[in-house]
Amino acid sequence: MTRLRDILLPLIVLAALLGFWEWKVAHDAIPPYVLPAPSAIARALAENFSSLMASLATTLTVTLLAFLAATASALALAILFSESRTVERTFHPYAVVLQVTPIVAIAPLILLWIGYDRVTLAETLIAALVAFFPVLSNSTLGLRSADFNLVDLMRLYGASRLQILWRVRLPTALPFLLSGMKTAGGLSLIGTVVAEFVAGSGAATGLAWRIVEAGNRLEIATMFAALALLAVTGVGIYAALSLLEYWLLRRWHESAIAR
Amino acid sequence: MLSLSAISKRFSPTRKEGGTEALRDLSFGVADGEFVSLLGPSGCGKSTALRLIAGLMPPDAGTIAWPNGKPPIGFVFQDATLMPWTDAQSNVRLPLDLQHVPRAEGNARAATALARVGLCGFERAYPRELSGGMKMRVSIARALVTRPRLLLLDEPFAALDEPARAALNDDLLRLWQDAPDQKSLTVIFVTHSVGESAYLSSRVLVMTPRPGRIAADIALPPGPRRRLSPEFLEIERRIAAALPAAAA
Incomplete structure (x- = not known):
């Protein structure tokens, strides 16, 4: 019952919103280059379906590559940080600098260095830099949150650092890591969009570039269609990661237990 | 001693x-x-x-x-100090796992230790499903499993x-x-x-x-x-x- 309500209510709101939009555009005779009606957007989506799907595939590939690269490297660095205070004190300031520097500002530089002939690599790097920090800070906190007594118990039974890491610190960090990954998933998509904007017309054919291109041609309905696909992608990433989180934590973590 | x-x-x-x-x-x-x-x-x-x-x-x-x-020493803390992400049997087996005791033997010894503290049949229960007293029993079973x-x-x-x-x-x-x-x-x-x-x-x-x-x-x-x-x-x-x- 609750599940049905949770799905149905947002859908009713969506339908009402689209209906009002459709009516308003027709009633006020708003020109399509200002605001196209939902039906026009749907038509644009259908007409450009195959090329938009190809663009979606391009954007999704970069997003997922960036997400995986950011998660893996941030977790690895977090493990180094948690095992050695010296390493953390040395490198943490740089991680913060990376975090507070607007990546948009260094994106052109990264593209220049890596080159327009390897634009996918450059875009992946930019998006990964955007997604990196939340995984790093969350995982570091998680790895440090291990129960001291449990670590002592492991030592009492002669556990090595690697065994303590694997059996206590990493499981403790898992909820933190997953929370960081949920943030990083959204940020990967944002980073990819930014990278595509910056990469421009070169070899980039992702959804973000399609938005710029359609805007230049005043094909506003196509622009909205690409935007809708980006939004659906973002929701899809979030939903997939939430599902992963639920599946991994449902037996033991307070956050995932249904009441 | x-x-x-x-x-x-x-x-x-x-x-x-x-x-x-x-x-x-x-x-x-x-x-x-x-x-x-x-x-x-x-x-x-x-x-x-x-x-x-x-x-x-x-x-x-x-x-x-x-x-x-x-x-050989067994240690029991004020809190049960269990791993919340795994069941009672794996918690009790932890010291044996660290000593590379084969899994089957470890499970058998863990079951015996759980039975000694009156938790027969709770091998598969997660810590959050147990009361405070039962968690403490699991903790004692874990301390006993190495035959300290x-x-x-x-x-x-x-x-x-x-x-x-x-x-x-x-x-x-x-x-x-x-x-x-x-x-x-x-x-x-x-x-x-x-x-x-x-x-x-x-x-x-x-x-x-x-x-x-x-x-x-x-x-x-x-x-x-x-x-x-x-x-x-x-x-x-x-x-x-x-x-x-x-x-x-």
Whole structure:
């Protein structure tokens, strides 16, 4: 019952919103280059379906590559940080600098260095830099949150650092890591969009570039269609990661237990 | 079993005020098969003493001697200290896993240990599905699974309600008495409860407030004891009388 309500209510709101939009555009005779009606957007989506799907595939590939690269490297660095205070004190300031520097500002530089002939690599790097920090800070906190007594118990039974890491610190960090990954998933998509904007017309054919291109041609309905696909992608990433989180934590973590 | 001589321990000694002196000149011995309670007010350093014995930290001064070598040790903390992400059986099996005992043998020994603490059939239960008393039983099973000869307990029942505490006291006593031969299991039990130390111990060491030292060494007559019997109340009175005034 609750599940049905949770799905149905947002859908009713969506339908009402689209209906009002459709009516308003027709009633006020708003020109399509200002605001196209939902039906026009749907038509644009259908007409450009195959090329938009190809663009979606391009954007999704970069997003997922960036997400995986950011998660893996941030977790690895977090493990180094948690095992050695010296390493953390040395490198943490740089991680913060990376975090507070607007990546948009260094994106052109990264593209220049890596080159327009390897634009996918450059875009992946930019998006990964955007997604990196939340995984790093969350995982570091998680790895440090291990129960001291449990670590002592492991030592009492002669556990090595690697065994303590694997059996206590990493499981403790898992909820933190997953929370960081949920943030990083959204940020990967944002980073990819930014990278595509910056990469421009070169070899980039992702959804973000399609938005710029359609805007230049005043094909506003196509622009909205690409935007809708980006939004659906973002929701899809979030939903997939939430599902992963639920599946991994449902037996033991307070956050995932249904009441 | 072991003897501590002139043990001192200070925490954060680099601070300006010299940190906190937990123990000063602590000396006592424990014989094989004894059930010794370390009784004292909160913060008197009794938990520190237990951690030193376990080897979890070194003393600043003094020595801990093991005439017959350091035996296998089981340790039970005030909190159950279980891994919430896995079931009771895996929690109990942890010490064996660390010693690379084969999985099947580990599972069998874990099941036996769980049965000894009255948790037969709870192998698959996760800690969050268990009550406070049951979690503590899992923790004790984990301490027993390596067949230790020395069991160290750090206020294990302090957080439990009275009936659960009484039941666990009886079970602990039974585990100690049922040890294969009289001298095979030695227990050091840290507590701030006079009643608990009176009910369980063969000997009570009363400690002073910080810095901790031994204020009284009270040997008790052999059990079994009945709660609220005149003999038991007399034992409680003797222990309470030995507690330093500051703790009252």
